[in-house]
Amino acid sequence: MSVRSRLHIAMVAPPWFEVPPRAYGGIEAVLNDLVRALTKLGHQVTLIGAGRSGTPARFLATYPKPPSDRLGEAMPEVVHAASANRLLADLDVDVVHDHSLAGPLTAAGRSVPTVVTVHGPAHGEMGEYYRLLGDSVGLVSISTAQRLLAPDLTWAGTVHNAIDVTTFPFKERKEGYTLFLGRFSPDKGAHLAIDAARAAGRRILLAGKLIEPAEHEYFDSHIRPRLGEDAVYVGEADGAAKRRLLADARCLLFPIQWEEPFGMVMIEAMACGTPVVALRRGSVPEVVRPGVTGVVCDRPDELPAAIEAAGSLTPADCRAHVNRHFDAISMARGYEKIYERLAGDRRPTPVAA
Template structure:
């Protein structure tokens, strides 16, 4: 790896604080990445909304995050316009953009723009990135996501990460299972309820349910299933979310779409909690079947998996996160992407590493520094 200090502008979405107080997977990932890059000696300027809980210098686009307006176009567009104006006044080597509208301003920029694709690349989202062409260097968060649209201008694959020390490891589990996610058909909450009931386990449902489509799904599929053995908790975050993940017998995550990554899976594993899920999207890259979870091909197989989950070792779940999904590993992967992007633009980054894949071996040595428990 090059010893060159990079000047990085990190553009976060405008919806939540960094790190977020509750919901906000992209913001949590950005905060961890920023801190790990600073620790590696890079100069990072964060362009975001709300408070700054990171080690980077921050320039705000909004004093208050725009989470209550999530889904409206104007906050995203105003954020992109403000970020573009801020970037005009910064001297940086690379721009790393996590927003949706921001990459539209990359064309003609004198420095490269790296864009992490946090969502799906099928349909219109894929066409959007296709239209951006080589004006941006795209980073996939899983190989599965990248295979969905291999023709896009990919510059690497870097798995998301978290700080294992921020999650409580608990080897002894309680006699109920957990669903944690958004209240949408894609996440398969209704299937989780059915599987838990068939397995004879109680289930607790912790889910964001604030947008119209989420409430519609809740009324159609979830409310009729509530009752004995099914507890609705609503949206949870912070300490309470981590406690639920640590106490649960397993995370039941019956995906119904090609999930690009799925942060909740590594959050559960960091707590020593195995994942029972379906073989969709990134799941085979994240969950080691028979070791850190049980991966099945059909929802009808989930009840058996829920009953069998006790044979898995919580310490193995935690160890997998420590070894594969730490911020230091993620930062090493992105550092390699930045150097490749600068070199492609004609810069002089020093020794340019090969394109990173999701395993990010350059940072693997750091994983040995954190004890499993």
């Protein structure tokens, strides 16, 4: 029997959506599964966020209601960080795990280590931000591809995002449509998904976040003119609708136009037995197993043939791949090792595994 340390972990969520999210909220979905998995491993978790929590963790709110309608503004992030910092001052924890943007700025003022998961880009202006934080935080990358773009940062480790696979329905028999699921941003390439599906003679359904002005601008300029009987926007899918769409789809289209550090929708699709057709950017080669769980293309003009090829892949292989590599307990154990290493000097009470 192995012996682990029972840790008290303060988990700081971003302020924009509840945990778990009601609809869009990739970080919040990860946090929900991470909190639940850490609790199963015997750790105490205190979650700091906005609105209400649906996790087993003790919950402390910075906002009574998430300021989702102000997404993209600076002040909600700053107020959230200041409020979280005050709440943290009254907690006796072994480690703080911060998933917010402004929160890490307060890390230098506390005695316990702060782990920061880099959910977005680690290069460019964001890279400079993390660089300036120095050794006040231990950064965790969510893919090797993300880490390689900024190898000089204070990385404490790499932990792939993951899901509770049991919450995703597996379906062997698929319907004929293809699916795009994600933010409506040029980076996500929804326009390429429509073009590829149309060239393959396949109907495509599109679902995802359409809130911020830039998203509406992109949608109106590049998506709306492409819609028709074979390309249908179905709105922003909540958790149940998302799972139905993913389980029934012939394949998920993921034609990203940037170095995406992870891409939760890929593992969500594969958990449903649905293969992924993607462009070779960011973490895609780490997540998709070509010829087994999807097809990885180098150019957009390869996507239509890939859509047809995806139909020959075995749904059970997709599900098994996620169970093996992207299950929430594996993610929690990855973070557990980082917590214990950084909080080692506090020597918490052992607990049998």
